Amino acid sequence: MTDTPTRRTPVAESQRQHPDDAFTFDEVRLAARNHAMPLEALRYPLTPAGLHYLLIHYDIPDLDAAAWRLEIDGAVERRLTLSLEDLKRRPAVTAPVTLECAGNGRALYVPHPVSQPWITEGIGTAAWTGAPLAPILDEAGIAPAAIEVLFTGADLGVEGGEVQHYARALPRVEALLPGVLLAYAMNGEPIPPQHGFPVRLLVPGWYGMTHVKWLRRITALAQPYTGYQNAHVYRMRTREDDPGTPVTRMVPRSLMEPPGIPDFATRDRVVAPGDCELRGRAWSGWGPITRVEVSTDGGQHWHPAALGDALADYAWRPWTYLWHAEPGSHDLCSRATDATGRAQSMLAPWNLGGYMNNSVQHLVVVVAAEQTASA
Amino acid sequence: MTDTPTRRTPVAESQRQHPDDAFTFDEVRLAARNHAMPLEALRYPLTPAGLHYLLIHYDIPDLDAAAWRLEIDGAVERRLTLSLEDLKRRPAVTAPVTLECAGNGRALYVPHPVSQPWITEGIGTAAWTGAPLAPILDEAGIAPAAIEVLFTGADLGVEGGEVQHYARALPRVEALLPGVLLAYAMNGEPIPPQHGFPVRLLVPGWYGMTHVKWLRRITALAQPYTGYQNAHVYRMRTREDDPGTPVTRMVPRSLMEPPGIPDFATRDRVVAPGDCELRGRAWSGWGPITRVEVSTDGGQHWHPAALGDALADYAWRPWTYLWHAEPGSHDLCSRATDATGRAQSMLAPWNLGGYMNNSVQHLVVVVAAEQTASA
Structure with missing residues (x-):
């Protein structure tokens, strides 16, 4: 599966450099x-x-x-x-x-x-x-x-x-x-x-x-x-x-549990090389989650995640994806689709109130050359 | 009791207008x-x-x-x-x-x-x-x-x-x-x-x-x-x-439970006119709290608060002060002193790490002309 991302710059990085990076x-x-x-x-x-x-x-x-x-x-x-x-x-x-x-x-x-x-x-x-x-x-x-x-x-x-x-x-x-x-x-x-x-x-x-x-x-x-x-x-x-x-029901969204270990101030993450199970949860207010896909290159290529059982009709559904982490920087993403065919956006449309932003999460991690980041 | 405040502008207001008012x-x-x-x-x-x-x-x-x-x-x-x-x-x-x-x-x-x-x-x-x-x-x-x-x-x-x-x-x-x-x-x-x-x-x-x-x-x-x-x-x-x-033990500090009702976005507060019991808690890591004073004019005049019993040696001590709220804007403050004589600062000294800021809290409230703000 492939997709043309509308935004290749990882969110975290683009936010840091953007003039909008000022909160009151x-x-x-x-x-x-x-x-x-x-x-x-x-x-x-x-x-x-x-x-x-x-x-x-x-x-x-x-x-x-x-x-x-x-x-x-x-x-x-x-x-x-x-x-x-x-x-x-x-x-x-x-x-x-x-x-x-x-x-x-x-x-x-x-x-x-x-x-x-x-x-x-x-x-x-x-x-x-x-x-x-x-x-x-x-x-x-x-x-x-x-x-x-x-x-x-x-x-x-x-x-x-x-x-x-x-x-x-x-x-x-x-x-x-x-x-x-x-x-x-x-x-x-x-x-x-x-x-x-x-x-x-x-x-x-x-x-x-x-x-x-x-x-x-x-x-x-x-x-x-x-x-x-x-x-x-x-x-x-x-x-x-x-x-x-x-604004009514929740549109589909998937989030990933950040792998590896964080930097205190920036939350930048370091991951150990080798097999790394990516885990997350996905939900939608419109229908059961039927598919979660994972990308490890910022949305250029997508791979199906394994789905667990949702806790209930309106509770999130767990997913996992086994990633072989090679040294370097990687932009980890996941996206969810529900039974009604609604799918998560790469970039949700801007609106005045700032609602319903189910843009795909970008989790940028650095895989270390050596095994330094195990907990 | 009187005191010469080092800063008469309410904190909230000064922060809003200050060029430093930008967070990443x-x-x-x-x-x-x-x-x-x-x-x-x-x-x-x-x-x-x-x-x-x-x-x-x-x-x-x-x-x-x-x-x-x-x-x-x-x-x-x-x-x-x-x-x-x-x-x-x-x-x-x-x-x-x-x-x-x-x-x-x-x-x-x-x-x-x-x-x-x-x-x-x-x-x-x-x-x-x-x-x-x-x-x-x-x-x-x-x-x-x-x-x-x-x-x-x-x-x-x-x-x-x-x-x-x-x-x-x-x-x-x-x-x-x-x-x-x-x-x-x-x-x-x-x-x-x-x-x-x-x-x-x-x-x-x-x-x-x-x-x-x-x-x-x-x-x-x-x-x-x-x-x-x-x-x-x-x-x-x-x-x-x-x-x-x-940095070791906690220096004295008192905080006030905000009276009245808040604005969602600004947290500005509106208080009903008439008797208003101001309440708060004070603590110090150096010794029991022995005095709490309240100012309703931004620190120009101070009045003793009534102290309740601390829960324990190292837990906060409750205080109350009955304020007759007149229509207008008021800058409510409190300050604590402990048994070692340590007292809360009007403006704690700036430091690189941003630690130990026990500057007196400024709670700016507007007292409405009519009884519109009762919960």
Whole structure:
């Protein structure tokens, strides 16, 4: 298999030399608050809670589980108020789900849109346990006229000059899918404060902004929602005057666990010569991953990787590829294709918000002449 | 009480306008890997594991607790090899300990030294459980001639062009202090992979670089250690040709839990008018915190805060101050003094490595004219 790459310069190198290589103090502050998953954590099928990515729009709210209530209102026959105990008494579902920030890869766009400057690590997979949402909306008697469902969190802040609780609406048909959960456990433990304690929404396959944390209210809407997080951000557009199209499900992406050992400051990597098993994980919100290919020459030639079993329908799928590492510099890449035929881009289209950057990852490594880099 | 501030411009504002306000791609990548503690987490006496700060020089090693062994060698009468079970069979001590990265505040120095760009959040407090080190060194028969003790981790990487396991030496007298632990639990759970699983060193009062993670070897040395992490970095110096002095214990610092609500992108804050309890925590590695003062005018006037009880000798001490918030912009500050008389600086002295920046935090907030900012 061959492919014509649209960009032969490794991303890391091109970024270092590019005049765009300047980030502001505000961006660095966001990068500090919002935790990425260090890529070596791709080794874990389920990401430990403290390594799972985090994007928090405002502050982590201080919520008391005993006092917490979930209101279900709007275009319903019966308003419901549920406690955490009410939710836990319902039939529970546990599902491993891969989450990715819609802005993952933002810092690699040229020029990079100014917001949380993710490189490639705005990801994680956890086993989430909760009560399916559809039966709850059934019990409330969601009106036939309800076309969207709005989810509102307890977190309060300012964005675009507007004081707001974080809130996002989903089309009715998506909200009623059987996999949608009101989750109260992460990897078998109560959800940590930063991941939405006590209850967050889980919509398997969708980008991270959908899974509203610190959930407090669910409102059935007979009109399209026009709030900030749906109408002003999380939209694909290239001009300010373009309303754009909404960001929804995750496009395919594969990431590689960096082989060898890193330099502290640059993260440049040195690999020992000889056989080296390249490993990674791939996911898509549109359908199962059916193919992962690996290139060791920056995308000029591609080779099929061996696929392991995905943890679940909406969790990443592991892959491996045995590489014989010869001394020199190598640009390692992988790319994923899903069952719908969607494939990862060599270079995803730039957009104003810096969303959906599933450009192929370039991992430039130097293979040492001798065996100096074994751990 | 009054004081003459050396810098009246709020830090955040001055940083935004300063030509130094440019960070590289490599710095942003470090900020993504190395997790800060969001300041609202100052509300927790013990920081939840996923919110505690993290600074990882190389990669998180993949260690098997059953196969893990700790070697004790060098200038000792008897070399020892201990398993995790051996450590757990020994008398255990649990102590809440505040950790701070030696580079915390680096991004606020002007110009900022290039490395992990911490702002103020390279901190956390956890309850660590482990076996005291001194009896183990006694059992090994540490030689009278041993003047330092070297701690080597399993993490391998490149730094300053040198392939190395992360390793740091301590003066013998510090290593033998009764509070020094070989810790295997954090907040009552096995230490998460990123915090040093299965065993890390804990030296209460010292900056973070001391608490070697993924510990594998302890070596008693009859000569001063000249390895990279002691001789080349973690030293206070202002010129490359100055050997400098070692960074050791944490100087006093107080941080405030940001009141009100934040703007997503800028983290600018809006506070409701009226009574507002300001809260924070203060610590020092040299002695108990004896005084915290608060200023609401950028350091022109100082008022005593009320002190709560510290969790332990080497854990932060909570403080509160009731502020009557009037509409307008206010620069909120706090500063700590410890029992040795060491006090926090308005502006800590710049140094090449960007260490020990305990400059007073400036938290600029806008008090709204009306009650719009309550959570």
